[in-house]
């Protein structure tokens with residue numbers, strides 16, 4: 001029978017912890033590796049609603065993109081939202097695993113999936129990982145960049161919205177400008193505008209960016225497509241549920257049905 005350790009091994013091979021950022025907190029964050037697993041739920045973030053769903057459905061393990069706990073925790077009590085979620089899951093014997101930035105950068109991770117979803121060619125990391133001797137780490141790295149036949153920014157934005165199945169998004173730049181090289185950084189990767197510029201991209205696709213980053217992008221002539229943090233990553237947790245189902249046929253796996261974007265587009 002599958003146990004927590006088996007699922008951890010698979011996730012670690014798919015999104016190796018070595019790819020995670022130094023500041024991150026990835027891997028098995030709570031639980032017992034010997035616990036048997038018959039139900040796994042994936043999600044972008046463990047909110048109170050997501051935790052309630054996991055408990056109601058008798059889930060044994062939650063695979064959450066965003067880590068919880070993330071930073072050092074000194075107490076686990078229901079006095080805080082984080083403590084409350086951890087307490088509820090722990091009380092019900094539910095393990096937590098987070099691949100976070102390792103999943104962003106993995107060979108078939110979120111950024112690669114975005115590049116594939118847009119049909120880009122010549123896809124490479126935007127910021128290749130380098131070993132101490134300067135050699136690149138097997139073609140891996142942060143973000144992605146890739147090429148497409150020349151297309152107007154507005155049309156590319158529509159393709160992004162179609163792939164992510166969202167009703168609207170923000171762009172920075174003239175919708176009629178021609179783009180043919182796209183930089184990608186899921187989540188909140190506005191700081192990639194300079195790497196994208198150096199790599200010859202005309203546009204950066206990232207989930208969200210600060211107002212001043214958008215102004216900076218405008219100033220250096222870098223367009224941006226901003227579908228929202230949630231939309232830029234959540235789809236990959238649905239893909240991950242499908243992958244886990246294929247890998248562990250005896251385990252029921254689904255992406256949280258209660259999770260939703262806290263931001264709503266008003267027309």
Ligand SMILES: [Zn+2]
Nearest residue numbers: 187188229233
């Ligand atoms: Zn994120």
